[in-house]
Amino acid sequence: MTRKALPPLAPGTVDRSRALPLWRQVQTELERDIVAGAISAGERFPTEAELSERFSVHRHTVRRAIESLRERNLIRVEHGHGIFVRERTVPHALTAEGRLSTTIRQLSQNNDRKILGTDKVQADPAVSRALQIRSRTLVRRVDMLGGINGAPATVSSMYFPLPRFIGIERHIEESGSITGSFAKLGVEKYQRKETRVSARLPTKAEADLLDQPRTLPVMTIWSLDIDSDGKPVAYSQSCISTRWIELVVRF
Amino acid sequence: MTRKALPPLAPGTVDRSRALPLWRQVQTELERDIVAGAISAGERFPTEAELSERFSVHRHTVRRAIESLRERNLIRVEHGHGIFVRERTVPHALTAEGRLSTTIRQLSQNNDRKILGTDKVQADPAVSRALQIRSRTLVRRVDMLGGINGAPATVSSMYFPLPRFIGIERHIEESGSITGSFAKLGVEKYQRKETRVSARLPTKAEADLLDQPRTLPVMTIWSLDIDSDGKPVAYSQSCISTRWIELVVRF
DNA sequence: GATAATTTGTGCGTATGTATG
DNA sequence: ACATACATACGCACAAATTAT
Secondary structure, three states, rough: OOOOOOOOOOOOEEEOOHHHHHHHHHHHHHHHHHHOOOOOOOOEEOOOHHHHHHHHOHHHHHHHHHHHHHHHEEEEEEOOOOOEEEEOEEEEOOOOOHHHHHHHHOHHHHHOEEEEEEEEEOOOOHOOOOOOOOEEEEEEEEEEEEEOEEEEEEEEEEEEEEOOOOOHHHHHHHEEEEEEEHHHHOOOOEEEEEEEEEEOOOHHHHHHOOOOOOOOOOEEEEEEEEEOOOOOEEEEEEEEOOOOOOEEEOO | OOOOOOOOOOOOOOOOOOOHHHHHHHHHHHHHHHHHHHOOOOOOOOOOHHHHHHHHHOOOHHHHHHHHHHHHOEEEEEEOOOEOOOOOEEEEEEEOOOHHHHHHHHHHOEEEEEEEEEEEEOHHHHHHHHHEEEEEEEEEEEEEEEEEEEEEEEEEEEEEEOOOOOHHHHHHHHHEEEHHHHHHHHOOOOOEEEEEEEEEEOOOHHHHHHHOOOOOEEEEEEEEEOOOOOOOOEEEEEEOOOEEEEEEEEE
């Protein structure tokens, strides 16, 4: 892994007179490097040892500074791998109409969606409650992988009630559009009713799909879509990489 | 660590005729145990080895079932520690008026807030941008620990612009109420303008405060509060345990 | 602080049944 | 009938995180 060398240290950058804690001086200096673009987004930071050398401070002092940057989401620390400047995340606004794909299409250069697979399955308790159907009724499940700027960013499973949406998986595969597929099956308008957000570590499969370490948390979103009559039309569970996306709620 | 023994296995629970994959049979059985309350929320699961013994299947087969339960947030797996049934999380609605403390007070038996400390600090770039003040202006920072049902659930830092809110930390310490403290300083009404959500692993300090393992992600929330004139009155960063709280957006 | 025991995480190898062409 | 690919299941070994001694 190549690593960009930081600019040489200006004399007097570290002031040992105890006017300011050493770690805070290191933090300020590193922050300056980040915002100045001396290390660009996604790129690798010097190791703790190198930084400790550069600032002539103890490794623990560097760690304290690093921790402070991490708390503020400026960098990302991967256990046993390295320290990385965080990629600029795309803010996804949670609104009744907003589709994740739409947001991403607007805010990023590129957006793509790939169907990972589809299956007819029995609704588990959570799905059946959300879709207001009896437990173990058959539903259509479609698994998708969403990308942003060429990088995989979301893994989601959508559940559609049957028999109302028989064949919707073929429409989605052909057009790639959920809205379009709904329209073909007679749903002109639909909107989000509720979204629940939590976070967890990804499963191995999810981490592989998202091309990220297992130690980087993903946000999980459960959301329910309803048609204009208030009838549930889709329940989806998405797993969203915190590497590329942050959620925004505006009031 | 005491552990509740699962009820003995009814004969014929595992069907090796390949009508259904073994791991799915195990998953169904464990799910039944959870919803039936054979193991209650927060309690420890049998280990992989014990489950493997109980069902007479390979450990990998158990792991496959466990993973499926984990994806659906029914259980929580802690590396090197054990498997636990997830606690019932309190849904916190993100709205313009909703304070986290209010939600929790409504939905849980108990809610408490403790001031961890307070300090006058220079605004870093993010804070100064949010509060619309010049960088390095002094602001009042108040660190708080929020609890729910006696368990620590949130760690947050609020930043108040100075000199407008001089002494607000004393009001907060005395009354424990943000709204009340604002009122005493002439802010009758204030509301949330924007909330940004992401997730990461907690720092050691945060994990200690929240009494949770470092491998359980926390959600991070940055939010900006404004008064009725639209002037920023507080910028806060909260770190929320995914163990007790999930976020909800309703439309 | 060092060590060991416990428990989960990961990887590779092997075998078998099922679906597909 | 055969080759191929895939998911399932088991076996073994070791890495990594946590807890107790």
